[in-house]
Amino acid sequence: MATDSAKYTLIYHAGIPGRGEFPRLFLEATATPYEDTALTVGQDAVKPFLDGSFDGSDANPLPFAPPVLKHGSVVISQTSNILLYLATHASALSVDDPALFHAQELALTVLDLNNEIHDTHHPIAVSAYYEEFKDEAIKRAGDFRKNRLPKFFKHFEDNLQRSSSDYLLSSGPSHADLCLFQVYDGLLFAFPRLMAKTLPEYPKVRNLYERVKAAPRIKAYLESDRRQKYSMGIFRHYPELDEPEEK
Amino acid sequence: MATDSAKYTLIYHAGIPGRGEFPRLFLEATATPYEDTALTVGQDAVKPFLDGSFDGSDANPLPFAPPVLKHGSVVISQTSNILLYLATHASALSVDDPALFHAQELALTVLDLNNEIHDTHHPIAVSAYYEEFKDEAIKRAGDFRKNRLPKFFKHFEDNLQRSSSDYLLSSGPSHADLCLFQVYDGLLFAFPRLMAKTLPEYPKVRNLYERVKAAPRIKAYLESDRRQKYSMGIFRHYPELDEPEEK
Numbered sequence: 001m002a003t004d005s006a007k008y009t010l011i012y013h014a015g016i017p018g019r020g021e022f023p024r025l026f027l028e029a030t031a032t033p034y035e036d037t038a039l040t041v042g043q044d045a046v047k048p049f050l051d052g053s054f055d056g057s058d059a060n061p062l063p064f065a066p067p068v069l070k071h072g073s074v075v076i077s078q079t080s081n082i083l084l085y086l087a088t089h090a091s092a093l094s095v096d097d098p099a100l101f102h103a104q105e106l107a108l109t110v111l112d113l114n115n116e117i118h119d120t121h122h123p124i125a126v127s128a129y130y131e132e133f134k135d136e137a138i139k140r141a142g143d144f145r146k147n148r149l150p151k152f153f154k155h156f157e158d159n160l161q162r163s164s165s166d167y168l169l170s171s172g173p174s175h176a177d178l179c180l181f182q183v184y185d186g187l188l189f190a191f192p193r194l195m196a197k198t199l200p201e202y203p204k205v206r207n208l209y210e211r212v213k214a215a216p217r218i219k220a221y222l223e224s225d226r227r228q229k230y231s232m233g234i235f236r237h238y239p240e241l242d243e244p245e246e247k
Numbered sequence: 248m249a250t251d252s253a254k255y256t257l258i259y260h261a262g263i264p265g266r267g268e269f270p271r272l273f274l275e276a277t278a279t280p281y282e283d284t285a286l287t288v289g290q291d292a293v294k295p296f297l298d299g300s301f302d303g304s305d306a307n308p309l310p311f312a313p314p315v316l317k318h319g320s321v322v323i324s325q326t327s328n329i330l331l332y333l334a335t336h337a338s339a340l341s342v343d344d345p346a347l348f349h350a351q352e353l354a355l356t357v358l359d360l361n362n363e364i365h366d367t368h369h370p371i372a373v374s375a376y377y378e379e380f381k382d383e384a385i386k387r388a389g390d391f392r393k394n395r396l397p398k399f400f401k402h403f404e405d406n407l408q409r410s411s412s413d414y415l416l417s418s419g420p421s422h423a424d425l426c427l428f429q430v431y432d433g434l435l436f437a438f439p440r441l442m443a444k445t446l447p448e449y450p451k452v453r454n455l456y457e458r459v460k461a462a463p464r465i466k467a468y469l470e471s472d473r474r475q476k477y478s479m480g481i482f483r484h485y486p487e488l489d490e491p492e493e494k
């Protein structure tokens with residue numbers, strides 16, 4: 001494909017890891033050269049992709065929201081779609097290999113969990129301030145702690161248990177493992193008490209997290225200035241949402 | 248690929264269109280032979296895919312939730328992933344064609360809208376009865392009517408406006424158009440008053456819906472017993488969530 005030698009450019013909001021972190025980790029893990037406009041340009045880089053004035057807008061649909069990936073003349077959006085593109089272009093997976101669809105299936109489930117984590121602090125209106133619907137957030141976070149996080153983590157633990165490799169898939173490491181690493185890492189920031197209480201039940205998930213974190217390229221990335229800090233993005237630490245004392 | 252001549256089996260909850268409807272419409276629109284276990288087996292068909300006892304469970308990950316697609320020895324889940332599989336196997340799209348990723352991007356955005364529609368009646372806990380968090384549902388539906396539906400529909404209208412074909416993509420019809428048809432159809436059931444008020448602002452979206460609905464294979468499907476009715480799935484009609492009278 002003509003564009004495969006072209007440069008990858010990742011466009012995402014500046015200042016938070018957010019959904020941009022999933023493709024960013026893939027690019028870092030595979031040592032794929034890329035420009036991260038959150039670092040090189042800043043927040044202004046996002047605007048043309050939302051108002052339709054971006055270079056190549058005649059041949060590519062208008063993105064709904066960042067992250068956006070630019071690769072030569074190809075512009076695509078939606079986090080899981082960018083991972084799919086990278087898996088089939090920057091990496092070697094083929095549609096003839098069921099592992100592509102298995103990795104995609106697990107990555108999508110991790111991204112569903114990521115959305116549910118977002119919704120713990122924004123259960124009613126994404127455009128509202130947290131404080132506006134704080135009572136509803138406390139209710140939703142309660143359900144998340146009691147039902148949703150255990151359901152998702154049990155699912156990942158079960159798949160790791162069934163895998164013949166040390167990764168989610170028997171075929172070996174994939175973008176699904178990187179996605180699970182990222183959500184686990186964000187949960188340690190947002191829900192430290194819940195995670196401390198819950199994690200002993202999911203030893204294989206914890207082990208996967210620790211191994212991905214210690215992998216040389218990921219370790220170097222996490223220690224670099226390229227890794228942005230959690231603050232007011234998807235992962236937020238509100239103590240009242242994180243496993244309050246029993247009363 | 249050896250499995251390409253194998254039979255497609257779609258496994259989804261019996262009794263509602265739900266998320267199974269997106270791959271179902273693709274299979275119907277492309278005249279791809281398939282078995283729909285919701286009709287041939289009923290709800291029992293789902294169980295082995297959730298407890299891990301399904302045929303082929305040694306070589307395929309455990310699904311998180313239906314829909315599930317079985318094709319020869321390949322078993323995959325996640326709605327958008329099933330669409331991707333069908334687009335590259337039952338249909339002819341290739342990863343060398345940016346249209347695959349553009350269709351996937353737009354389909355994922357429609358599926359995001361689909362999730363937000365679900366959350367209007369379940370904003371706090373998916374496992375709770377609607378009535379348990381009805382006050383919160385009324386708040387969330389208010390934000391959906393005022394902010395979210397217009398944001399999504401404007402996005403689809405803008406992309407139709409920019410397209411050089413009569414479909415979301417200049418390259419022609421894709422699974423993204425079928426997804427938008429389905430969500431639009433479900434919204435007419437769940438939010439008839441909102442849609443009556445809003446739709447004149449999105450003439451190209453309405454036109455796409457009408458054309459897909461009148462396409463011969465889709466029309467025949469919709470008139471058949473294979474099309475299940477809306478009831479208590481993603482699309483539910485609660486009058487109090489649908490554009491109450493101004494007070």
